[in-house]
Amino acid sequence: MSDMTMNQARWRAMTDHDVAAVTALADRVHPGLPERPEVFANRIGLFADGAIVLDTGEAIAGYGVAHPIERLSPPPLDTILDGLEPAADAFYIHDLVVAPERRGRGEARQGIERLLAIAARLPVTTLISVYGTGPFWARFGFTAIDDAALAAKLAAYGPDAIYMQRDNRL
Secondary structure, three states: OOHHHHHOOEEEEOOHHHHHHHHHHHHHHOOOOOOOHHHHHHHHHHOHHHEEEEEOOOOEEEEEEEEEEOOOOOOOOOOOOOOOOOOOOEEEEEEEEEOHHHOOOOHHHHHHHHHHHHHOOOOEEEEEEOOOOHHHHHOOOOEEOOOHHHHHHHHOOOOOOEEEEEEOOO
16 A cells, blocks of 8 residues: 555545446445435536545545435435535535545544535534534534434434534634
8 A cells, every 4th residue: 555545535526437436335334324326416407516535545535415405304325416405505515435444644634624615605504413422523513403303314224313503603
C-alpha cells in the first residue's frame, strides 16, 4: 500500500465512475439498509455538491450523500427522486460513511464539515441516525426531534433510528 492509502485521503466530488465502489461500501457498512446504485447516481445528478467520496488514491474509503429537503420529510430509503423539493427548507444528510478500517483519523469530521458548509444556505440540517450514532452526531450540534409523524418514515431504518436536526445559524 502506498503512503497515501495508509495516511492520506481527500474528500472530493463523487462521479458516476465512483458509484460501484460507493455501493459496495454502502452494502458492507449498511447490510440491512440496501440501496441500489441508481440511487447514488440519482443523487449525483440531483445535487452534485452533496455527493462526495473519500478517495485514498487507490480506493474509495468513504462517501457522503446530502441534499435539500422539506423539513421532517426525508425521502424513503432506496428511492429515486424526480427533483429537489421547491419548498426545501432543510439540508438532509442522507448518509456519511467512512470505512471501518479508516475510522479514528478525523476523516468523518472533514466530510461532515464539508457538507455543513453547503448546508449553511438553509436554516437547518437534518439526518436519520442509525446504529446508535446519536452521540456522534450530537458532537456536531444535532439533537433528536421527537415527532409522531416521522415514526413511519423511521421504521425502515430500524428500531434505533432517530431523526436529528441542527440549527445552521450556530
